Amino acid sequence: MLIYKIFHTPEWDALVADGSTLGAPVDLADGFVHFSTATQVEETALKHFADAEGLVLVACETEHLGEDLRWEASRGGEDFPHLYRPLRMDDVSWHKPLPLVDGLHRFPADL
Numbered sequence: 001m002l003i004y005k006i007f008h009t010p011e012w013d014a015l016v017a018d019g020s021t022l023g024a025p026v027d028l029a030d031g032f033v034h035f036s037t038a039t040q041v042e043e044t045a046l047k048h049f050a051d052a053e054g055l056v057l058v059a060c061e062t063e064h065l066g067e068d069l070r071w072e073a074s075r076g077g078e079d080f081p082h083l084y085r086p087l088r089m090d091d092v093s094w095h096k097p098l099p100l101v102d103g104l105h106r107f108p109a110d111l
Contacts, residue, residue, distance in 0.1 A: 001037075001061070001063075002038065002059045002060065002062070003035040003036065003059070003060055003062055003081045004036050004037070004038065004058065004060075004111075005023075005033065005034070005035050005036075005058045005060065006036075006045060006048075006049055006055055006056070006057055006098060007055065007058060008024070008052065008054060008055060008056075009054040009056060011024055012056040012095065015087065016089065019089050020086040020089065022086050022087075023087065026048075031084070032070075032082040032083055032084045033082065033086075034080065034082060035069075035080065035081040035082065035083060036080060037080075038111050040075075040078070040080065041057075041107070041111070042105070042107060043075075045098070045105045045107075046104075046105075047075075053099075055097070055098040055099075055105065056095050056097060056098060057096050057097070057108070058092055058094075059092070059093045060087070060091050060092060060093055062081065064093075065083055068084045068085040069082070069083050069084075070082050096108055
């Protein structure tokens with residue numbers, strides 16, 4: 001199963017350059033890397049990245065993340081995937097730009 005992380009371009013660039021990341025400031029504050037499922041990620045974008053440009057959508061396969069991936073209740077009591085270790089470049093299945101078009105982020109059609 002693919003799960004998704006939204007990065008600002010400088011955060012993505014740092015992951016590429018360094019090979020791993022503890023995530024964005026919110027991830028560092030919470031002690032884990034926040035992810036969303038395909039059904040959650042658009043709401044995540046609306047809630048946490050409204051009007052943000054220069055975003056990158058990153059997909060990771062859950063089976064590659066091992067026991068450090070936990071499903072925990074979050075927004076509305078819904079379970080969200082949280083990674084309790086650095087995210088590594090070799091965890092990334094694919095990445096794509098997440099453009100802002102007419103005030104909304106345009107997600108890949110095959111999400």
